[in-house]
Structures are given as structure tokens and as C-alpha cells.
Amino acid sequence: MSGRLPEAEVTIMMNNLHIRVALAAADTLTQPLRRARETVGALSDSLRETQDSIRSLERQSEAFAAAQTKFDEATRKIAAVQQQLNRLQQAEREGTVLSERQA
Numbered sequence: 001m002s003g004r005l006p007e008a009e010v011t012i013m014m015n016n017l018h019i020r021v022a023l024a025a026a027d028t029l030t031q032p033l034r035r036a037r038e039t040v041g042a043l044s045d046s047l048r049e050t051q052d053s054i055r056s057l058e059r060q061s062e063a064f065a066a067a068q069t070k071f072d073e074a075t076r077k078i079a080a081v082q083q084q085l086n087r088l089q090q091a092e093r094e095g096t097v098l099s100e101r102q103a
Contacts, residue, residue, distance in 0.1 A: 005013075
């Protein structure tokens with residue numbers, strides 16, 4: 001043997017080398033696209049979480065508004081009762097005789 005590889009073997013080795021170079025180039029070219037896809041996926045997840053948080057805050061805000069309305073209504077009723085009590089106390093101080101219905 002002369003130390004030289006047969007021509008068919010050299011051809012196979014060259015083809016393998018070309019394939020490896022092509023695959024490495026394809027990997028290098030598609031790597032930024034893969035990173036971009038992963039980033040878009042992460043952003044999509046983040047957006048979904050943000051939208052869920054916004055919906056939750058909207059529900060909480062609606063519940064707070066309803067509670068605030070009930071609180072305001074109770075405050076008005078308390079003020080009306082307080083005014084009535086003040087009038088009755090004033091009438092009592094003035095010696096006005098109150099009927100059972102007024103008391």
C-alpha cells in the first residue's frame with residue numbers, strides 16, 4: 001500500500017466534510033431565529049400573565065366600587081338617623097312632649 005486512500009473513500013470523506021460544513025452553517029444561521037422564537041414565546045407568556053393580572057385587578061376594582069357604594073349608602077343612612085336623633089334630643093331639651101310615634 002502506498003499510504004494513499006482510494007479515490008472513492010476520499011470522495012466520501014469530502015462529501016461528509018461538505019455536509020458537516022453545510023450543517024454547521026445552517027445551525028449558525030438558524031440560531032438567531034431560534035433565540036428570537038424563544039424570546040417571542042417568553043414575551044407571549046409574560047403578556048398572558050399581564051392580561052390575567054389586569055383582569056384580576058378589574059374584578060377587584062369592581063368589588064371595591066360595590067363595597068364603596070354600600071358604604072356610602074350606609075353613611076347616608078347613619079347621617080339621616082343622627083339628624084333625627086339630634087332633632088329628638090333638641091325637642092326633649094325644649095320640653096316638647098313627644099308622642100310614641102315621634103320617640
